[in-house]
Amino acid sequence: MNNSENYSRRRFVRHGLRLAGVTFAWGALRSSGWTQSAKVGPPVGADEALAELIAGNKRYVTGKNIHHDFGPERPALAESQHPFAIILGCADSRVSPELAFDQTRGRLFVVRLAGNFVDDNGLASIEFGASVLGASLILVLGHDQCGALKAAVDVVTKNAQLPGHLPELIAHLKAAVEKAQKEEGSLLDNAIRDNVLLNVETLRNSEPVLSNLIKENRLRVVGGLYDLATGRVEVLT
Numbered sequence: 001m002n003n004s005e006n007y008s009r010r011r012f013v014r015h016g017l018r019l020a021g022v023t024f025a026w027g028a029l030r031s032s033g034w035t036q037s038a039k040v041g042p043p044v045g046a047d048e049a050l051a052e053l054i055a056g057n058k059r060y061v062t063g064k065n066i067h068h069d070f071g072p073e074r075p076a077l078a079e080s081q082h083p084f085a086i087i088l089g090c091a092d093s094r095v096s097p098e099l100a101f102d103q104t105r106g107r108l109f110v111v112r113l114a115g116n117f118v119d120d121n122g123l124a125s126i127e128f129g130a131s132v133l134g135a136s137l138i139l140v141l142g143h144d145q146c147g148a149l150k151a152a153v154d155v156v157t158k159n160a161q162l163p164g165h166l167p168e169l170i171a172h173l174k175a176a177v178e179k180a181q182k183e184e185g186s187l188l189d190n191a192i193r194d195n196v197l198l199n200v201e202t203l204r205n206s207e208p209v210l211s212n213l214i215k216e217n218r219l220r221v222v223g224g225l226y227d228l229a230t231g232r233v234e235v236l237t
Contacts, residue, residue, distance in 0.1 A: 043084045046220030049137035050235070053085060056102035057233045065102045073105055083109040086129040088199065089141040090116040090148070095226050097141065100233060109135055115148035116140060117172040117195065118202045127209040130219050138203055138210075138219065141233070142196040143226040149191050152177050157187075196223040196236060 043049040059065050086109045087097040097103075097110050109129035111122050118126075129135045152173035154160035162170060176195035183190045200223045203210055213219035223236035 044136065046136045049084045049135075050139075050220070050222065053101045053137070053139065053233075054235065057100060057231070059102040060100055061231045068104050070105070077106045081106045081109075081133065083107055083129060083133055083135045085109070085137040085139060086111065086126055086135045087139050087141055088112075088116055088118065088122065088126065088203075090114060090143055090146060092143060092146065094228055095141070095143050100141075100226060100231060109133060114169060115146065115152070115173050115195065116142050116199065118199050118206075119172060123203075123206060126203065127206075130213055131209050136219055138221040140196050140199045140203070140221070140223045141226055142192050142224070144189065144192065144228055146188075146192050146195075149173060149176070149195060150188060153188055153191060156181070193225065193236070196225065199223075200236070 043052050084107055087101075089095060089097050089110060089112045091112045091114045097108055097112075098105065101108065109125075111125045111129075113119075113122065126138060130138065148169065151160070151162060151166065152170045155162065155167075155170050156174055156177045173191075173195060176198055177187070177191045179194045179198070180187050180190035183194075200221050203221045204214060205211060210219060210221070214221070225234045225236065226232075227234070
């Protein structure tokens with residue numbers, strides 16, 4: 001057998017192995033149920049994206065989560081990501097957006113920090129998710145019993161002194177507490193809700209990237225409150 005024949009055989013074997021690998025990976029994806037969402041594709045509009053989050057949260061609350069075998073996702077996700085929604089959430093370990101909305105990896109672009117507020121770095125990340133990755137929805141997700149807002153309430157009402165860099169973080173939350181002081185009901189609960197709504201407005205008015213996308217009807221910003229006891233998310237439009 002000459003060299004050219006050996007080369008041709010090697011190319012044929014390599015090509016066959018590649019095809020077999022692709023077939024195996026695709027079969028694994030199909031058996032996991034993940035290809036149904038991949039085949040349909042991510043929601044393209046903000047209303048559809050919000051509907052998917054609400055439906056996923058309902059599955060989470062009722063315990064009817066879609067089964068996900070996370071291993072087979074890796075080959076596809078290594079190539080690209082196509083998140084349909086951006087979540088600005090709290091760093092609280094009890095609140096996981098992917099679980100709360102029953103979503104697989106690659107479908108949510110998540111920015112998290114204590115108190116779920118917008119700063120320059122978070123805003124830049126959100127702009128990337130919206131303008132580059134094409135997410136059509138931003139959800140600012142707060143939750144009850146938020147420790148960051150509790151600390152902000154103590155600072156505003158009791159002049160509490162906090163260590164390290166915490167005062168810098170709390171400075172972003174004071175406006176919500178001061179607004180809540182003028183309202184009836186629980187100061188903490190109102191501050192948590194007001195913090196979400198204030199950050200929704202900040203994002204809606206953020207120029208030039210987000211505001212332009214909103215004007216072009218390519219982006220929508222809403223708020224949400226996660227209940228720790230039930231897992232239910234209340235959407236604040």
